[in-house]
Amino acid sequence: MSRTINNPRELILSTSSNIAHEEGLSAVNMRRVAKECDIALGTIYNYFPNKMDLIVAIIEDFWNNCFKEFHHAYDPNLDFFKQLEVLYFYMFNYLEQFRSSWLKELANLTDLNKQYGKERELAYMRHFLQVFEELLETHRLQFEPNIYESLGKHQIVDFILSNFLIMLKKRQRDYQYFDLILKKLLLP
Numbered sequence: 001m002s003r004t005i006n007n008p009r010e011l012i013l014s015t016s017s018n019i020a021h022e023e024g025l026s027a028v029n030m031r032r033v034a035k036e037c038d039i040a041l042g043t044i045y046n047y048f049p050n051k052m053d054l055i056v057a058i059i060e061d062f063w064n065n066c067f068k069e070f071h072h073a074y075d076p077n078l079d080f081f082k083q084l085e086v087l088y089f090y091m092f093n094y095l096e097q098f099r100s101s102w103l104k105e106l107a108n109l110t111d112l113n114k115q116y117g118k119e120r121e122l123a124y125m126r127h128f129l130q131v132f133e134e135l136l137e138t139h140r141l142q143f144e145p146n147i148y149e150s151l152g153k154h155q156i157v158d159f160i161l162s163n164f165l166i167m168l169k170k171r172q173r174d175y176q177y178f179d180l181i182l183k184k185l186l187l188p
Contacts, residue, residue, distance in 0.1 A: 008047065011039070013054075013058065013061055015036050015037050016028050016057075017058050017061050017062070028051070028054065029051065030048075030054070066091070069094065070128070070131065073087055074131065079139070079142070081183060084160065085175050088164055088175055091164065096171075133153055136153050136156060136157055140153075142186075144186060144188045156186070
Protein backbone atom coordinates (compact mmCIF):
# COMPACT_ATOMS: atom_id res chain seq x y z
CA MET A 1 0.00 0.00 0.00
CA SER A 2 1.37 3.41 -0.92
CA ARG A 3 1.74 6.11 1.69
CA THR A 4 0.03 9.46 1.53
CA ILE A 5 2.15 12.60 1.37
CA ASN A 6 0.33 15.78 2.34
CA ASN A 7 2.21 18.09 -0.02
CA PRO A 8 4.47 16.18 -2.42
CA ARG A 9 5.46 19.31 -4.37
CA GLU A 10 6.67 20.99 -1.18
CA LEU A 11 8.57 17.85 -0.11
CA ILE A 12 10.26 17.64 -3.52
CA LEU A 13 11.13 21.33 -3.54
CA SER A 14 12.38 21.32 0.05
CA THR A 15 14.57 18.27 -0.54
CA SER A 16 15.90 19.69 -3.81
CA SER A 17 16.63 23.06 -2.19
CA ASN A 18 18.54 21.33 0.61
CA ILE A 19 20.65 19.42 -1.91
CA ALA A 20 21.32 22.63 -3.87
CA HIS A 21 22.21 24.51 -0.69
CA GLU A 22 24.58 21.78 0.54
CA GLU A 23 26.17 20.69 -2.74
CA GLY A 24 25.15 23.13 -5.47
CA LEU A 25 22.54 23.09 -8.21
CA SER A 26 24.44 20.54 -10.30
CA ALA A 27 24.00 17.95 -7.54
CA VAL A 28 20.22 18.07 -7.98
CA ASN A 29 18.85 15.27 -10.16
CA MET A 30 15.43 13.68 -10.33
CA ARG A 31 16.49 10.18 -9.22
CA ARG A 32 18.38 11.43 -6.21
CA VAL A 33 15.50 13.67 -5.13
CA ALA A 34 13.03 10.78 -5.53
CA LYS A 35 15.27 8.54 -3.43
CA GLU A 36 15.75 11.13 -0.67
CA CYS A 37 12.01 11.90 -0.63
CA ASP A 38 11.22 8.17 -0.66
CA ILE A 39 8.78 8.64 -3.53
CA ALA A 40 8.48 7.28 -7.04
CA LEU A 41 10.40 9.08 -9.77
CA GLY A 42 7.14 9.57 -11.67
CA THR A 43 5.75 11.60 -8.77
CA ILE A 44 8.47 14.18 -9.31
CA TYR A 45 7.67 14.38 -13.02
CA ASN A 46 4.02 15.06 -12.13
CA TYR A 47 5.13 18.34 -10.51
CA PHE A 48 8.30 19.13 -12.43
CA PRO A 49 8.27 17.86 -16.05
CA ASN A 50 12.04 18.24 -16.37
CA LYS A 51 15.11 19.12 -14.35
CA MET A 52 15.11 22.74 -15.51
CA ASP A 53 11.60 23.24 -14.12
CA LEU A 54 12.87 21.93 -10.79
CA ILE A 55 15.97 24.18 -10.90
CA VAL A 56 13.82 27.23 -11.68
CA ALA A 57 11.53 26.31 -8.76
CA ILE A 58 14.58 26.10 -6.48
CA ILE A 59 15.73 29.54 -7.62
CA GLU A 60 12.22 30.96 -7.11
CA ASP A 61 12.17 29.42 -3.65
CA PHE A 62 15.54 31.04 -2.93
CA TRP A 63 14.22 34.52 -3.86
CA ASN A 64 10.94 33.93 -2.08
CA ASN A 65 12.75 33.03 1.15
CA CYS A 66 15.10 35.97 0.72
CA PHE A 67 12.17 38.34 0.41
CA LYS A 68 10.30 36.82 3.37
CA GLU A 69 13.31 37.31 5.60
CA PHE A 70 14.02 40.74 4.11
CA HIS A 71 11.00 42.12 5.97
CA HIS A 72 12.52 41.02 9.28
CA ALA A 73 15.51 43.27 8.61
CA TYR A 74 13.21 46.28 8.35
CA ASP A 75 13.15 48.48 11.47
CA PRO A 76 10.90 51.55 11.27
CA ASN A 77 12.85 53.15 14.13
CA LEU A 78 16.01 53.48 12.05
CA ASP A 79 16.66 56.52 9.91
CA PHE A 80 16.52 56.11 6.14
CA PHE A 81 20.26 55.74 5.54
CA LYS A 82 20.89 53.34 8.41
CA GLN A 83 17.90 51.23 7.33
CA LEU A 84 19.28 50.99 3.79
CA GLU A 85 22.61 49.84 5.18
CA VAL A 86 20.91 47.16 7.29
CA LEU A 87 18.93 45.97 4.26
CA TYR A 88 22.05 45.93 2.08
CA PHE A 89 23.98 43.76 4.51
CA TYR A 90 21.00 41.49 4.96
CA MET A 91 21.00 40.89 1.19
CA PHE A 92 24.79 40.57 1.15
CA ASN A 93 24.80 37.90 3.86
CA TYR A 94 21.84 36.03 2.38
CA LEU A 95 23.48 35.86 -1.05
CA GLU A 96 26.81 34.77 0.42
CA GLN A 97 25.24 31.47 1.50
CA PHE A 98 24.81 30.50 -2.14
CA ARG A 99 27.42 32.51 -3.99
CA SER A 100 30.20 29.94 -4.15
CA SER A 101 28.22 27.11 -5.68
CA TRP A 102 25.28 28.70 -7.45
CA LEU A 103 26.69 31.63 -9.38
CA LYS A 104 29.01 29.56 -11.55
CA GLU A 105 26.30 26.99 -12.18
CA LEU A 106 23.72 29.61 -13.11
CA ALA A 107 26.13 30.95 -15.70
CA ASN A 108 26.02 27.55 -17.41
CA LEU A 109 22.25 27.58 -18.02
CA THR A 110 21.07 27.81 -21.62
CA ASP A 111 20.03 31.24 -22.88
CA LEU A 112 16.34 30.27 -22.87
CA ASN A 113 16.53 29.06 -19.28
CA LYS A 114 18.54 32.14 -18.28
CA GLN A 115 15.84 34.36 -19.79
CA TYR A 116 13.08 32.58 -17.88
CA GLY A 117 15.12 32.71 -14.68
CA LYS A 118 15.78 36.43 -15.20
CA GLU A 119 12.06 37.09 -15.68
CA ARG A 120 11.28 35.36 -12.38
CA GLU A 121 14.14 37.19 -10.67
CA LEU A 122 12.78 40.52 -11.91
CA ALA A 123 9.43 39.72 -10.33
CA TYR A 124 11.19 39.39 -6.97
CA MET A 125 13.20 42.55 -7.59
CA ARG A 126 9.88 44.38 -7.87
CA HIS A 127 9.22 43.36 -4.26
CA PHE A 128 12.49 44.95 -3.19
CA LEU A 129 11.59 48.08 -5.14
CA GLN A 130 8.29 48.29 -3.26
CA VAL A 131 10.03 48.07 0.10
CA PHE A 132 12.50 50.79 -0.93
CA GLU A 133 9.66 52.99 -2.20
CA GLU A 134 7.80 52.65 1.11
CA LEU A 135 10.97 53.44 3.02
CA LEU A 136 11.66 56.47 0.84
CA GLU A 137 8.10 57.74 1.18
CA THR A 138 8.21 57.34 4.97
CA HIS A 139 11.33 59.50 5.20
CA ARG A 140 10.69 61.93 2.34
CA LEU A 141 10.64 64.98 4.64
CA GLN A 142 14.33 64.37 5.40
CA PHE A 143 15.34 64.94 1.78
CA GLU A 144 16.12 67.98 -0.29
CA PRO A 145 12.68 68.79 -1.77
CA ASN A 146 14.02 69.96 -5.14
CA ILE A 147 16.01 66.77 -5.68
CA TYR A 148 13.17 64.56 -4.49
CA GLU A 149 10.66 66.30 -6.75
CA SER A 150 12.90 66.54 -9.82
CA LEU A 151 14.08 62.92 -9.73
CA GLY A 152 10.94 61.35 -8.31
CA LYS A 153 10.78 58.37 -6.01
CA HIS A 154 10.92 55.78 -8.80
CA GLN A 155 14.23 57.09 -10.15
CA ILE A 156 15.72 57.35 -6.67
CA VAL A 157 14.63 53.82 -5.78
CA ASP A 158 15.91 52.49 -9.10
CA PHE A 159 19.26 54.21 -8.42
CA ILE A 160 19.45 52.60 -4.97
CA LEU A 161 18.53 49.09 -6.12
CA SER A 162 20.81 49.26 -9.18
CA ASN A 163 23.74 50.25 -7.00
CA PHE A 164 22.87 47.60 -4.43
CA LEU A 165 22.95 44.95 -7.15
CA ILE A 166 26.25 46.21 -8.57
CA MET A 167 27.84 46.25 -5.10
CA LEU A 168 26.43 42.81 -4.27
CA LYS A 169 27.77 41.37 -7.51
CA LYS A 170 31.21 42.80 -6.68
CA ARG A 171 30.90 41.47 -3.09
CA GLN A 172 31.43 44.99 -1.82
CA ARG A 173 31.66 45.04 1.97
CA ASP A 174 32.48 48.75 2.16
CA TYR A 175 29.12 50.48 2.23
CA GLN A 176 30.37 53.92 3.36
CA TYR A 177 31.12 55.24 -0.13
CA PHE A 178 27.59 54.56 -1.39
CA ASP A 179 26.12 55.95 1.83
CA LEU A 180 28.12 59.17 1.37
CA ILE A 181 26.97 59.58 -2.25
CA LEU A 182 23.35 58.97 -1.31
CA LYS A 183 23.50 61.51 1.51
CA LYS A 184 25.11 64.11 -0.79
CA LEU A 185 22.38 63.49 -3.35
CA LEU A 186 19.35 63.48 -1.05
CA LEU A 187 20.04 65.57 2.04
CA PRO A 188 19.59 69.37 2.19
